[in-house]
Every structure is written in C-alpha cells, then in structure tokens.
C-alpha cells in the first residue's frame with residue numbers, strides 16, 4: 399500500500415465518516431445567540447459596548463497577560479504591536495519564512511522590511527540557534543541597537559510564530575533578542591490555549607497578538623487582540639487602535655496618527671460566548687490529536703507532529719510530517735485524502751517565494767524549505783470527536 403492509501407485508511411478509522419470533513423469549523427454551542435441578541439436589543443452593536451471590555455478582561459485572565467486589547471483582526475493587532483515595539487519605516491524585522499502571510503504583511507504595512515529566518519524541525523517555529531549563527535555573521539549590536547551590516551538597516555524586532563499552536567523555543571529566542579537588543583513580539587494567532595513550560599504563549603514577548611478569525615481556536619467572526627504585561631504599552635495599544643482620541647466629555651481631538659481598529663461589540667459578544675467554551679474546545683482538540691497520534695502511528699514514511707517537550711499545545715491544526723526523502727508523496731497524499739472527503743492542505747507557500755517578498759533579506763532556509771514540502775494539515779475542528 400502507498401503512503402497515500404495508508405493515510406486514507408487511517409483517516410477513515412479515526413474520523414467519523416462519511417461525508418466531507420472540513421479542515422476547521424467554528425462551533426457555536428454556547429451563549430452566542432443570547433449575547434448577540436443582547437447587543438441588538440440594547441442598540442450597542444458598534445465600537446462601544448460592555449462586551450468589548452468583558453472580552454478583553456477574559457482574554458487577560460485566561461492568558462495571564464496584564465492587558466488584552468481587542469481589535470478588528472490579528473493582522474491589525476500585529477501591525478500595532480510592532481509599531482509599539484518601536485518598528486518604524488526603514489527597519490528590518492525578523493520573521494519566519496514558514497508562516498501565514500499576515501506576519502510579514504504587518505511588517506511591510508509599517509514601511510519596514512521582513513528578514514526571513516529558518517525554522518527548527520522540533521517546533522516548526524523560529525530556530526534560535528540558527529538565528530544566533532546568522533546574526534553573528536550579518537549583524538552587530540551597537541548602542542543597544544542591532545545593525546544589519548549588509549543592508550545598513552536597523553533590525554528592530556523578532557516575531558516568532560507558534561506554528562499550528564505548537565510553542566516555539568521562547569527562552570532561546572529571548573536570549574538572542576537580549577544579546578542583540580531586539581524586541582520580542584509573539585505572533586500567537588494560532589496558539590490560544592498553548593503553554594510554554596506552564597506559561598501561556600503570548601506572555602513572554604514585550605507584546606503579542608492573537609487572532610479570532612473563523613478558522614482559529616475561538617472565533618469572533620473576525621477579530622484579534624494585542625497582549626502585553628506592560629501597563630503603559632497596553633494603554634497605548636488601546637489609544638492607537640481607537641483613533642488616538644484623548645478621553646474628554648465632548649472635545650473631539652486626536653493626539654497622533656491612530657487607527658480605527660476597535661473590535662465591534664457584536665464581535666466581542668461572540669467572543670465572550672466562545673471564551674466560555676474554550677476549555678471544552680481545548681479538551682476536544684487534545685482528544686482528537688491523541689486519536690490521530692494513535693491512528694497514524696503505523697504509517698510508513700510519515701509521523702504525526704506532537705507538542706514539543708515541556709510544552710502544551712492547543713493542537714489548533716493537526717499536522718502530519720512526511721519523512722525526508724518522501725516529498726514526492728505529498729501531492730498524492732493530498733489528492734487521495736481530499737478525494738476521500740477529508741480536507742487536507744500543505745503548509746503555506748514560504749514567504750521568500752511570494753512575489754512581494756522575493757527580494758527581502760534572509761538567511762539560508764534549509765529546514766523551512768524542507769518542511770514546506772513535507773507538511774500536511776489534517777481536519778482539526780472542535781466538533782469532530784465530541
């Protein structure tokens with residue numbers, strides 16, 4: 399039997415059949431209708447309302463961050479978080495080549511240049527050792543800043559992304575950041591409910607961001623949040639994302655260039671209902687990951703990706719990784735699984751291969767390039783194994 403045939407047989411055994419199984423689907427089994435109706439009945443649907451404050455408080459409590467600021471989406475959250483970390487036009491920001499395009503786009507929106515870095519096979523996220531070796535070659539720490547000697551630009555921040563919910567080596571990256579005066583800003587869009595050595599992802603960096611897009615662990619339709627443990631940065635995040643208008647009973651003035659990125663109360667109401675179900679979603683996702691781990695254990699030439707040691711992953715998007723040398727079997731696996739009704743997909747096209755980022759600086763990317771040809775994401779919705 400080919401790997402593709404083995405995979406389909408294993409998916410049939412693990413997943414409830416028949417019928418198409420989506421990659422990820424939202425689950426609205428709680429107070430969603432009640433809270434939405436409350437918004438409509440009260441008239442508070444837009445940019446002000448009690449659900450926004452409540453959602454922010456619940457996010458802060460759940461993650462352990464001092465402050466959470468809800469915004470329109472995860473990309474906007476990252477753009478503002480990077481600006482607050484000091485990124486300005488002309489800077490470089492280190493981001494993984496293996497990520498969703500939003501990570502690099504947020505950098506480019508600020509007029510800065512993404513600088514692509516390689517991944518670690520053990521976490522799928524940024525590799526601190528490879529980054530340290532690269533910086534030793536191209537960068538120099540001077541007056542508390544990190545200068546790229548090849549481009550002459552200031553390297554301002556590092557943005558690790560917790561791929562598919564699996565925590566990256568945060569301590570390793572923090573050491574590299576400390577050595578070079580780089581700000582650590584976590585793209586935790588995929589890792590709500592994931593913990594690195596017992597501490598929630600998104601609480602290590604100076605700032606971090608979450609996403610509540612329709613395919614994420616919880617959804618507000620569209621939405622995102624900025625997390626920080628710094629009270630002043632939290633205050634500024636709220637200020638910048640609400641048009642930078644100083645509070646005043648009637649005066650309408652703005653003290654800097656702000657954004658209208660506030661999450662509407664309607665979306666926040668959905669978020670409050672989803673937060674009540676988050677622990678149950680996480681339990682189900684873990685149960686599904688365990689079922690995959692067992693069901694896929696016998697495959698020849700591929701392994702189910704498990705959470706890195708010392709970490710607890712939310713298993714947002716389950717992944718099968720083909721062994722090195724098995725790249726040619728990726729497309730047959732995708733074809734066979736999708737044809738059998740199990741939606742699977744490969745990893746994102748690597749950032750340095752996208753037309754708008756082809757000319758950006760980067761290190762050698764052997765691991766990201768290898769992983770990109772071997773990753774296959776599996777159906778992961780919270781309703782699959784109830």
Ligand SMILES: *Cc1c(COP(=O)(O)O)cnc(C)c1O
Nearest residue numbers: 471472473498500501587609611
């Ligand atoms: C989902 C996601 C985002 C944010 O996406 P939005 O759709 O803007 O909320 C950012 N980075 C990564 C890695 C993501 O997966």
